[in-house]
Amino acid sequence: MTVPPGIGASYFIKVGNPDEPTVPDIQVLLASQLVGQDYGILTLGKFKQSVQDYYKPTLGRDGFSMSPVLLRPKSVGTVTLKSKNPFDPPVLDPNCLSHPDDVELLVKASKASVQLGNAKTFRRSLGAEPINKPR
Numbered sequence: 001m002t003v004p005p006g007i008g009a010s011y012f013i014k015v016g017n018p019d020e021p022t023v024p025d026i027q028v029l030l031a032s033q034l035v036g037q038d039y040g041i042l043t044l045g046k047f048k049q050s051v052q053d054y055y056k057p058t059l060g061r062d063g064f065s066m067s068p069v070l071l072r073p074k075s076v077g078t079v080t081l082k083s084k085n086p087f088d089p090p091v092l093d094p095n096c097l098s099h100p101d102d103v104e105l106l107v108k109a110s111k112a113s114v115q116l117g118n119a120k121t122f123r124r125s126l127g128a129e130p131i132n133k134p135r
Helices: 040-044 049-058 100-117 120-126
Strands: 007-013 026-031 065-070 078-080 091-093
Touching: 026 100, 065 100
Parallel strands: none
Antiparallel strands: 007 026, 026 065, 078 091
């Protein structure tokens, strides 16, 4: 298994179906950086102004972030051929988060991540200060 660059740790949690108590449905990736830590969000220029405004308080600050990943999504996308020409790229429709259960699990996982980030241990040992701004 591989880990994306910048990910220092990950953990698995169960937030959904209680009928499968030993099977996690979420992997949370912990990165030892904030989205705006290196000012990269300003140089990319591809984000809406509202996204840039949201992350502005993190610019240049040290920190960490947690990103929940759905392990077994119910949303299903498609890959179709654009034409008979083998050099034409395929048409991709990921159909991300089209199933309401996927959205529900990610919301629960996000809340669990916020709860962990607000834990006294994180705040005391790391000096962590959560950025819990509503969007």
